[in-house]
Amino acid sequence: MQVRRPTLEAVAARAGVGRGTASRVVNATGNVSQKSRRAVLRAVAELGYVPNPAARALVRRRTDTLAFVVAVSQERVFWEEPYFSAIVRGVHTGISGTGLQLLLAIAHSPQEHAQLTNYLTARHVDGVLLSSLRGDDPMPRHLHEAGLPTVMVGAPTGFHPEYGVDLDNHQGARLAVHHLTSRGRRRIATITGPLDTRAGTDRLEGWRTALTDTGLRTDLTAHGDFTAASGAHAMRELLTRAPELDAVFTASDSMAIGALRVLKESGRRIPHDVAVVGFDDSPLATDTDPPLTSIHQPLENMGHHMAHLMIAQLRQEPITQPHITLQPHLVTRHST
Structure with missing residues (x-):
């Protein structure tokens, strides 16, 4: 016999509040009195209520997903250049423990680029981390117009991102x-x-x-x-x-x-x-x-900084340093 999962309505009834109040407590949205909050949380614990992830995302308008976008070929990402994997490792470390997931998106051809832009601007992700953009790439402008939080590592010539990480x-x-x-x-x-x-x-x-x-x-x-x-x-x-x-x-x-x-x-x-x-x-x-x-x-440190700039945007925290420039150093080996 299948046991039915407790519903949000059952939580609201047990807590003696309306469904809207119970939803605001569960999804951490809006203002709720401390008395009602305690009652809802107690009901959640007693009933063993677990929010439905899809429904919760709709209520919060959050997907808990970030996209790391690379505008080069798959060969360069996976085989030719360790540059990208190192930055991704840094981003992954930076978002560890936040509940955010990282999606790698590769857009090399014009068709892939257009499809990915449409996907991102439809708000299937909460934020975008951009790398390896060239020239007058329109993606940053489209993301800005869609109100999607964005952080860039490096930048095309003449473009000045609102939030970015780079090397000197x-x-x-x-x-x-x-x-x-x-x-x-x-x-x-x-x-x-x-x-x-x-x-x-x-x-x-x-x-x-x-x-x-x-x-x-x-x-x-x-x-x-x-x-x-x-x-x-x-x-x-x-x-x-x-x-x-x-x-x-x-x-x-x-x-x-x-x-x-x-x-x-x-x-x-x-x-x-x-x-x-x-x-x-x-x-x-x-x-x-x-x-x-x-x-x-x-590179990993650069990815780590990208993650923190993104998290601060998502949490609407003040950002005192929106552009971070790290310093290089020389490593001498036998080719010189």
Whole structure:
């Protein structure tokens, strides 16, 4: 014989209050007198009442779910770049114990992007954590118009999120160049990230500023998209244009891997002939041959800060620092 679950009506009757009052107590919405609250909570305990999650979500207009949105291919998320998994770990740690669940959403093609935007703006989640947006991506504007709490890590060029976490990418690039010049390198090239992202432009400008400060040439640039394939293509271009280069700063570890492969194929010894510095200090950096000197990004810490900015928005708590910029540092290995 199936035992029926106690209903909210039964709780209200046992407590001697109306159903609306019982609902406000159970769902923590609205004002209720202390006497009524105690009566309802006592009735809940006596009857063993358990709220229906779907009904509760409708009443509270909450799903207890956050979406972490990545606007790149699945291959980059799961296989090529540890960047994303590290940030997700940080977010997950940050929301631990809050009752919030994390949904990973990947939108690479225009169709996927449009479908995901519609899903998010229909309020199927309580908030959105955005990563790797490019150029004039309309998603942040749509989320803002829908009133959906949003936190961004990094940002497209020219876009200023209301709440965001980032790294001082300009300083990271300067650290890389200063390290190379301290080792006697004078013909220092760079492989940039996408220049419609703030990370891409800031790392390029940091490289250029550091070289200008020391009177070195700033025309040895080739463009990539943070992938190993783009790093290899850019390295071939640089060797064709400037075969005498003696160092290269790549704007990601993944691009450094492609660059290292091409340098070896060309017969260059690393670091004897060409020194290489990456950016991220990802697990990839310790698996290269030789191990890669890289600029460290505190990715898990960045994800942790994203989570706290989101939680503060959902709880309508005052936020004194809506934009958080973390500092990088150099990790030296055998590629320099």
